[in-house]
Amino acid sequence: MIKRILLLIVLISSTSNILGQDRLITKANEKYAEYSFSPAIDIYKKVLDKGYVSPDLLKKLGNSYYFNADYPEASKIYKRLVDDYGDEVSAEDYFRYAQTLRTLGQYDESKAVMSKFTEMTSDDGRASAYKSERDYMAEIAKNSGRYDIGPFEYNSIYSEFAPSFYKKGILFSSDRDTGNLARYRHTWNSKDFLDLYKVNSDSASLNLVTKLDKNLNTRLHESTSASTKDGNITYFTRNNMKDGKYVKDENGVIRLKIFRAVAENGVWVSIEDLPFNSDTYSIAHPALSPDERTLYFASDMPGTYGQSDIFKVAINQDGTFGTPENLGGNINTEARETFPFVSADEILYFASDGHPGLGGLDVFATKIKNRTYNGTIFNVGEPVNSKMDDFTFILDESTKKGYFASNREGGMGEDDIYSLLETKPLEFDCIQRISGTVRDKISSEPLVGATIKVIDENNDEILTAITDANGNYNLQLDCNQGNFVRALMQGYVPSEEYLGKSTGEPMAIDFYLERDTVTAGFGDDLAKLLQLSTIYFDLNKYNIRPDAEIEIQKVIAAMEKYPSLKIQVNSHTDSRGRDSYNLWLSQKRAESTVEYMVSKGIDKERLLGQGYGETRLVNGCDNNTRCTKEQHQLNRRSEFIILE
Structure with missing residues (x-):
């Protein structure tokens, strides 16, 4: 095998x-x-x-x-x-x-x-x-034909796979065991153990293959590497070993670990296993983000979705590491996800037999957006993928050249590396999350049940959403095209925002809708039209409370917008106390409200104040009824009635 x-x-x-x-x-x-x-x-x-x-x-x-x-x-x-x-x-x-x-x-x-x-x-x-x-076969066919592939010059009758970019050349893994007559074999498939090899390159062509030195290669497996751009740090996979001896778990299995090798003047001077490795599960197949601050890898550690998942871990400035994070259920399935690679354009490529494919392991791709992994996952199609296992895909975005490995028919060995040239890039869905709140422009109260429509540049309506109990909405747009986002509510003038093509960053768009003035008339309570909270007063008080100030400011804003608007402030009390006292108190409350509004710039000629004492109770809490403090509070209020 x-x-x-x-x-x-x-x-x-x-x-x-x-x-x-x-x-x-x-x-x-x-x-x-x-x-x-x-x-x-x-x-x-x-x-x-x-x-x-x-x-x-x-x-x-x-x-x-x-x-x-x-x-x-x-x-x-x-x-x-x-x-x-x-x-x-x-x-x-x-x-x-x-x-x-x-x-x-x-x-x-x-x-x-x-x-x-x-x-x-x-x-x-x-x-x-x-x-x-x-x-899915039709979808794979649609994605096919994007790459030209050819043989890798240095394949052998043995296995070659796991190419990775290293300086101007590549590293790869093989069991060819060059120059070693004593072959080590593994009982998984009775084949030779793997070592890392290097193919140098100059401006003209690739040169001969050389085996990395014994500091990196041991008598067990070394494979799947990822190097920094300067080549001074290489992460690679190796069997679990300590003091030159392999280490088994309680089931007799030699697990995999990722090691970090540091080079000085071309010599590997430091090789250490990473701190989140374990003797009880495997950590393998490293890949670096374009900024070299994130390490991706595959593992079967606790918390995986399936047989192996893809994880990431932060690389700190001082060389230490954060806590590994699973990339989530959009990437990982109950089967095998492994061999990650991240291109310069932050496209994550990985191998999987859990996502729909052609057979065995297939290569898949998804766009990383804002450090999230919820985008569309593409099977990259033929000829990279085949009926057999296809894996360890890498791509240089600047040259559009890369490599992958496969065990398909027609190869020299059991696994072979193939070169590739990307002739047509994948067209990733560009999903942009838009959220916000729809409010009354005057009162700033959220509008429940407002409609949000998304209309494309051809004036076709493509989706709608309804605001929730807090006036909020959430939707997703195709950011490969321009879109109009429109808010509508009965009794209000529609409002619209245009969003052009983007890279998909989330946006917050709040709408403040103006009322259609025809809907308000004589005798209407402006507070209700503006969906204001009720203006309440404390027991035996007529001063304006802080919470009432906020609501009155919204009435003032409406009067400023509509200069012909005149209102009457109707104030009320609860039933406690003498009737004559309550009538006086309610009049003071009405006058206090009017004075407050005048102090904020409203012409006194546009305001009237009238107290009604306890004559207009809202809940039947009269002198003969026993009520709670909360029930009495409901009657200590002011209203704003439209006169003109």
């Missing part, structure tokens, strides 16, 4: 049920649990040849082939499992079976199996993706 599969982070979820006393089954299950798939396959096959079969054996044999990327053999075993033990088949078995069928080009059969998978799962993101992308 392909060498780089060794470095895919896999979380095997099947259980190890030891059946009977069969020594071979026990031994095979032990190898399977250690991810030693190659010897496990040999033993399981011997058992099958002896006529012993069980659903557990078929599952583990199928998975062993699957994780060794022997998809034809895996497909045969999964088919036997489904045909003979239908009641024992899990959703994950159906998913892997569908994946193997796609690698064989049997897309109709794969769809039928995926339908069974979606029937068995309700909250699995992969099921949702396939339900919503029934025509």
